[in-house]
Amino acid sequence: xxxxxxxxxLDDTLLDWQGFKQDWQTYxxxxxxxxxxxxxxxxxxxxxxxxxxxxxxxREAWRQGRGTLIxxxxxxxxxxxxxxxxxxxxxxxxxxxxxxxxWRAVPGTSxxxxxxxxxxxxxDHGLKLAIVTNAGQPMAVRDIEIGxxxxxxxxxxxxxxxxxxxxxxxxxxxFQRALDQLGVKAxxxxxxxxxxxxxxxxxxxxxxxxxxxxxxxxxxxxxxxIVPDAAINSLEELPDVLDRxxxxxxxx
Ligand SMILES: [Mg+2]
Numbered sequence: 001x002x003x004x005x006x007x008x009x010l011d012d013t014l015l016d017w018q019g020f021k022q023d024w025q026t027y028x029x030x031x032x033x034x035x036x037x038x039x040x041x042x043x044x045x046x047x048x049x050x051x052x053x054x055x056x057x058x059r060e061a062w063r064q065g066r067g068t069l070i071x072x073x074x075x076x077x078x079x080x081x082x083x084x085x086x087x088x089x090x091x092x093x094x095x096x097x098x099x100x101x102x103w104r105a106v107p108g109t110s111x112x113x114x115x116x117x118x119x120x121x122x123x124d125h126g127l128k129l130a131i132v133t134n135a136g137q138p139m140a141v142r143d144i145e146i147g148x149x150x151x152x153x154x155x156x157x158x159x160x161x162x163x164x165x166x167x168x169x170x171x172x173x174x175f176q177r178a179l180d181q182l183g184v185k186a187x188x189x190x191x192x193x194x195x196x197x198x199x200x201x202x203x204x205x206x207x208x209x210x211x212x213x214x215x216x217x218x219x220x221x222x223x224x225x226i227v228p229d230a231a232i233n234s235l236e237e238l239p240d241v242l243d244r245x246x247x248x249x250x251x252x
Pocket of ligand 1: 009010011012194
């Protein structure tokens with residue numbers, strides 16, 4: 001059997017964001033308020049300036065990341081923004097700040113309905129599973145969220161966020177980090193994701209078969225340039241796709 005692992009993108013591949021209707025800045029503000037109230041009031045009363053600076057740094061980190069593929073890191077950006085408001089440097093660990101920030105499962109998000117059953121099916125066949133996400137949050141942060149969604153038991157071996165890997169998909173470093181953690185070769189793995197560039201082109205360049213999970217239309221510009229090895233609308237279609245890509249991965 002040549003197939004040993006299936007790697008998944010998280011957002012809009014396993015986790016459906018369609019039900020999240022708020023605007024992100026409004027949603028995030030209470031988290032920034034918690035950080036401010038717990039850490040900063042001794043040095044500043046200007047919450048608005050802190051938020052403005054944080055947002056500016058975040059925007060800039062993602063703007064640069066799109067060109068360099070160097071991943072933004074929420075913990076680092078928070079610490080920089082706190083220090084920029086005059087809180088003495090060197091007293092803050094990103095870990096502690098992120099605990100105060102208090103990331104949780106986001107209201108309105110949920111697993112796509114078939115996800116749990118299909119992940120269980122793959123694990124029952126002895127496959128290792130991984131999450132590889134282009135998140136600016138360190139994985140320890142997103143682990144809280146995916147734990148609330150009940151995903152953690154399916155991914156004991158490997159969960160990688162771009163913030164931890166240092167690079168965003170489609171950079172090879174983040175895929176290689178996941179393969180190393182799983183202890184499998186690219187040729188023994190299949191990647192499933194919804195983003196043609198980050199997930200499909202990236203995984204293929206890393207040597208994996210890449211399956212496009214279609215949750216929104218593929219931009220026509222890309223559809224001729226990036227060709228997934230398969231496309232699915234539901235993870236229920238994945239076992240048959242794996243039969244084609246890695247014949248014999250499950251008993252006939
Ligand atoms: Mg995605």
